[in-house]
Amino acid sequence: MKDVARRAGVDVSTVSLAINNDPRIRQETRERILVIARELGYQRNHLARGLRSGKSFTVGAVVGYQTAFWGEVLAGAQSVLAQHEYHLMLDYAPDATRQEEVQIEALKAKRVDGLIIAPSDVDPQAGINPHIDYYRALFNEQIPFVFVDRFVPGLDTDYVAADNFSAARQATRHLVRLGHRKIAYFYSPHRMSTSQRERLDGYQSVMRELGLTPIPWEAARAREHRRQEGLEAMRDLLQDKLGRSVTAVLASSDSMAMGALRALHDAGREVPDDMALMGFDGAEAGEYLEPPLTTMTLPMRAIGEQAAGLLLDRINGDKSTPYRHILLPAELVVRASCGGLKHAPRPGEG
Amino acid sequence: MKDVARRAGVDVSTVSLAINNDPRIRQETRERILVIARELGYQRNHLARGLRSGKSFTVGAVVGYQTAFWGEVLAGAQSVLAQHEYHLMLDYAPDATRQEEVQIEALKAKRVDGLIIAPSDVDPQAGINPHIDYYRALFNEQIPFVFVDRFVPGLDTDYVAADNFSAARQATRHLVRLGHRKIAYFYSPHRMSTSQRERLDGYQSVMRELGLTPIPWEAARAREHRRQEGLEAMRDLLQDKLGRSVTAVLASSDSMAMGALRALHDAGREVPDDMALMGFDGAEAGEYLEPPLTTMTLPMRAIGEQAAGLLLDRINGDKSTPYRHILLPAELVVRASCGGLKHAPRPGEG
DNA sequence: TTGAAAGCGCTACCAA
DNA sequence: TTGGTAGCGCTTTCAA
Numbered sequence: 001m002k003d004v005a006r007r008a009g010v011d012v013s014t015v016s017l018a019i020n021n022d023p024r025i026r027q028e029t030r031e032r033i034l035v036i037a038r039e040l041g042y043q044r045n046h047l048a049r050g051l052r053s054g055k056s057f058t059v060g061a062v063v064g065y066q067t068a069f070w071g072e073v074l075a076g077a078q079s080v081l082a083q084h085e086y087h088l089m090l091d092y093a094p095d096a097t098r099q100e101e102v103q104i105e106a107l108k109a110k111r112v113d114g115l116i117i118a119p120s121d122v123d124p125q126a127g128i129n130p131h132i133d134y135y136r137a138l139f140n141e142q143i144p145f146v147f148v149d150r151f152v153p154g155l156d157t158d159y160v161a162a163d164n165f166s167a168a169r170q171a172t173r174h175l176v177r178l179g180h181r182k183i184a185y186f187y188s189p190h191r192m193s194t195s196q197r198e199r200l201d202g203y204q205s206v207m208r209e210l211g212l213t214p215i216p217w218e219a220a221r222a223r224e225h226r227r228q229e230g231l232e233a234m235r236d237l238l239q240d241k242l243g244r245s246v247t248a249v250l251a252s253s254d255s256m257a258m259g260a261l262r263a264l265h266d267a268g269r270e271v272p273d274d275m276a277l278m279g280f281d282g283a284e285a286g287e288y289l290e291p292p293l294t295t296m297t298l299p300m301r302a303i304g305e306q307a308a309g310l311l312l313d314r315i316n317g318d319k320s321t322p323y324r325h326i327l328l329p330a331e332l333v334v335r336a337s338c339g340g341l342k343h344a345p346r347p348g349e350g
Numbered sequence: 351m352k353d354v355a356r357r358a359g360v361d362v363s364t365v366s367l368a369i370n371n372d373p374r375i376r377q378e379t380r381e382r383i384l385v386i387a388r389e390l391g392y393q394r395n396h397l398a399r400g401l402r403s404g405k406s407f408t409v410g411a412v413v414g415y416q417t418a419f420w421g422e423v424l425a426g427a428q429s430v431l432a433q434h435e436y437h438l439m440l441d442y443a444p445d446a447t448r449q450e451e452v453q454i455e456a457l458k459a460k461r462v463d464g465l466i467i468a469p470s471d472v473d474p475q476a477g478i479n480p481h482i483d484y485y486r487a488l489f490n491e492q493i494p495f496v497f498v499d500r501f502v503p504g505l506d507t508d509y510v511a512a513d514n515f516s517a518a519r520q521a522t523r524h525l526v527r528l529g530h531r532k533i534a535y536f537y538s539p540h541r542m543s544t545s546q547r548e549r550l551d552g553y554q555s556v557m558r559e560l561g562l563t564p565i566p567w568e569a570a571r572a573r574e575h576r577r578q579e580g581l582e583a584m585r586d587l588l589q590d591k592l593g594r595s596v597t598a599v600l601a602s603s604d605s606m607a608m609g610a611l612r613a614l615h616d617a618g619r620e621v622p623d624d625m626a627l628m629g630f631d632g633a634e635a636g637e638y639l640e641p642p643l644t645t646m647t648l649p650m651r652a653i654g655e656q657a658a659g660l661l662l663d664r665i666n667g668d669k670s671t672p673y674r675h676i677l678l679p680a681e682l683v684v685r686a687s688c689g690g691l692k693h694a695p696r697p698g699e700g
Numbered sequence: 701t702t703g704a705a706a707g708c709g710c711t712a713c714c715a716a
Numbered sequence: 717t718t719g720g721t722a723g724c725g726c727t728t729t730c731a732a
Contacts, residue, residue, distance in 0.1 A: 363720075
């Protein structure tokens with residue numbers, strides 16, 4: 001920058017103003033400076049800029065294990081941030097560790113301007129988020145952050161997620177519309193995020209409204225991958241007295257549905273003829289299953305985009321604007337796993 | 351830091367040394383300073399540190415579109431970087447745009463200490479990477495970087511990938527071992543990365559060595575998702591005179607195999623009885639297919655971990671150590687799509 | 701509209 | 717083993 005200033009015959013401060021498009025600089029001067037800067041291959045040092053101005057043009061993201069879901073969300077966020085010269089710093093914080101707090105502290109030391117956070121699951125015993133005190137402190141520190149996909153009950157902040165409650169209602173109604181009455185809901189009670197809670201609630205609300213008996217089916221034993229849980233839940237169901245009357249299953253996630261599907265295959269049951277099966281998430285793999293899986297597709301990219309947008313507003317805009325909650329609609333994607341269709345949809349149709 | 355110094359009755363420079371675990375500071379002094387720092391909630395400012403020391407403790411990653419593959423690679427890299435107080439700055443650069451260079455320049459402005467790069471595909475016409483001059487310049491600038499999954503021919507740098515050539519050989523031999531002689535290889539010539547090239551070469555080398563005729567089958571028309579390409583390639587094959595004699599297909603990626611599988615289902619062909627089908631990548635979804643897909647599983651996490659390790663060595667170690675190429679073995683995962691098994695493997699078995 | 705100078709928080713150098 | 721001080725490259729304030 002000093003070199004640029006010397007070559008342009010101006011002061012460094014003038015160069016700075018020119019580069020930042022400050023209206024006080026004369027058009028002609030700015031252009032001359034910019035040309036010289038380019039010639040010299042000048043590249044602004046964001047570290048110095050950040051140190052002086054108190055902004056790093058960087059946002060931290062703390063999410064759970066790497067999955068296709070989070071990949072999409074982060075890609076969405078990144079695309080919006082990139083448009084504003086912002087960068088995303090990535091961290092994975094496996095649930096149920098203290099990691100989450102450590103990661104955020106590390107990100108704060110790097111002076112991120114804001115954070116995109118998927119808070120860990122709610123403690124099933126206590127019914128509250130184990131990190132709530134930490135988040136409350138973070139909030140009081142005035143560090144801008146947005147919760148994605150899930151939130152911390154008791155803390156009012158910016159928040160972006162799919163409308164899981166409505167989506168679960170829509171899914172349940174879809175099964176009812178196809179003629180099912182004995183509809184079980186597969187889920188895992190071990191780690192319940194707020195979104196999982198809302199899905200369960202949505203399912204139960206529709207069942208009750210229609211005078212049907214909710215059959216919440218807990219994957220009690222397993223607690224590793226969702227898939228294993230779905231597999232065991234279905235095995236249990238098929239051997240259970242009550243379970244045997246069930247004609248349709250709504251799974252709390254696509255991976256759980258995949259496990260359930262495997263169990264059905266293994267037991268020689270036909271899908272959808274013997275049992276209708278529906279997933280939740282819109283995982284890409286669902287399309288490839290046999291039969292292809294009907295599911296609620298979540299707007300993952302949009303969740304990331306909106307989260308980044310909200311965060312940028314909060315960083316650059318008025319700190320005191322009221323906190324916003326954005327719930328994005330999920331989309332019912334009908335494939336063959338629930339019947340009601342003559343054939344499996346071809347790619348692109350669903 | 352000034353506050354900490356004052357409270358501890360020492361100079362800021364002493365605090366700095368203490369925090370950086372400099373051996374010159376007496377154990378006792380260090381501990382006292384550290385305690386006070388903690389009490390005061392002191393958090394080191396990495397921006398200032400970076401400005402002064404010329405290191406940002408940050409590395410940039412530029413990969414293609416978000417996919418499960420890249421998600422795993424990045425998660426692997428992130429886990430290693432986190433152990434060294436490094437952070438990952440994420441960028442997605444869709445192939446075949448100039449984006450790649452722009453992104454890297456932006457990352458450089460943020461003063462990343464190094465870069466993890468998946469270079470774009472080789473231009474099929476010219477046979478060279480369109481960005482080679484840029485990468486050469488980057489190399490001359492002495493900025494540490496590692497190529498992952500693919501490289502730029504003609505540029506000798508640190509490089510980590512799966513051993514695609516050997517993996518393709520192993521895959522081909524597997525099919526031969528099962529009794530197949532007419533084995534086609536599905537691939538898409540439009541965008542050939544170096545790893546795709548090596549897969550094709552590996553397949554052909556085994557076929558030739560065994561006196562078999564290679565049947566490279568180009569997905570000529572489509573050029574969107576790999577899946578669509580696989581679907582169309584299989585349709586073509588089934589209608590082709592030569593193609594009808596084929597008994598096994600090795601696809602250049604799992605998604606291509608999935609498309610091919612759909613086409614086989616649609617045509618009423620049984621897998622593996624009418625046609626054996628094998629994928630490449632180890633995509634999670636392959637396990638859920640009907641029949642489950644035999645594939646070469648790439649060590650995605652390890653690729654990311656090794657890439658980060660190499661980069662850290664380069665950043666912190668001797669700049670002039672010779673460039674290393676790390677090729678990690680892929681694993682043959684036998685499921686039911688190629689036959690030779692009595693039943694589909696249960697989860698965990700394969 | 702531009703210039704001059706201070707200073708962000710740290711590390712690195714040299715002196716004690 | 718510790719203290720003092722310069723200065724990284726920028727933005728920002730104030731003066732011209």
